[in-house]
Amino acid sequence: MSKSIKHHLTDDLLMAYAAGNLPEAFDLMVATHLSLCDHCRARAESFEAVGGQVLEDQAQTAQMGSDALAATMALISQGAPTPKPAHKKCAVLPAPLQDYVGGDVNDIRWRPVGMGVKQAILPTTNEATARLLFIPAGAAVPDHSHRGIEMTMVLQGAFSDEVDHFARGDVEIADQDLEHMPVADISEDCICLAVTDAPLKFTKLMPRLFQPFLRI
């Protein structure tokens, strides 16, 4: 858990996550941030409390079949589902991301997109896209704007742009109104999780969008 997070998730996103209405890629962003940020975890869990009340106070309930309890006891007697293998402590990838990468930071299957920048698209439903980005220390991502919403969360290193400085756990939420040029801190390579709901064709767009240069 990181105590120094300055840039948090919005109420809209946390409520939609609690309600279960987000595209998978955004769920992944929220779950990853909550793993690092107890401030937002408490906010998300308070939105879940609202869900508990909605469940409790429904106008109507639905009668279960007459053998439902016996059937459930039979299900229970089959034993608990095999628990997922415990996650390794990884200084970069919180547990939800390890699930999507299938390992830790060394297992990410990076694809170069030019000038040292690399990306790895994670397997989610296609309403939105999640990808990991690797930006070499000191490199910049040239001015670009966004279609739809793009959220970027820092996992390692840090970057700065016209808005602020973003370090591990910080989330930048950019929409079509923001034009910015993120620059990775010189001290360390920057790894981010980036999620967008725009139907981007990364393979075509990436070489044009990401032409980093070294700032020394």
Added chain:
Amino acid sequence: MFTEIDIATMDEPAADSVPPQPWRTNKRIKGKPVNGTKKSCDTRAEWVNHIKRIRDAQDQAAFAELFQHFAPRVKAFLIRSGSDATTAEECAQEVMATLWHKAHLFDPSRATVATWVFTIARNKRIDVIRKQRRPEPEELDWGPEAEPEQDDVIALQQETAQLRTAILALPEAQRELIEKAYFGDLSHREIASQTGLPLGTIKSRIRLALDRLRHAMN
């Protein structure tokens, strides 16, 4: 999306079947809980002990009572979220089985049983109806050695009872919007944050519980 098949009102479990509760002095109320009274929060807090009995003693009687209360709610929730009645029945059974198997993960200093059941039902809906994986944050639990403080548990259960009163007091249109959001009838773009939910206190309460949990884990 709403199907009326199999919808019926279900009675609360019988009052006399409830075992003694350590922190409860009032009698359980039969039927609809009274909004926001001391009694209503006791009614809700006692489910916490049912979960403990399942966790510590695989208590089938406690499970049967929880089942009678929550399974029809979970089933109605899933039908309302777009599931057909057969799928909803199966899923409600699976949700209740999960509750048994994960009883050791329930943290009553951060959630009521209703909230916890909601999260399991929600994940089932995402899995089965939306056919999507549900990434969850890193799990935090007290482990076998530690337990949350009793005072924290009672406080959280009371805050939630107050939240419920506040939700029930919202204007009808606003409450409908919230219900729609939680039944999955609204996309994330349609969910506005200006729902007027008074979440400040409960959020602080959960945050405190998280801080204590982190402290216990270290």
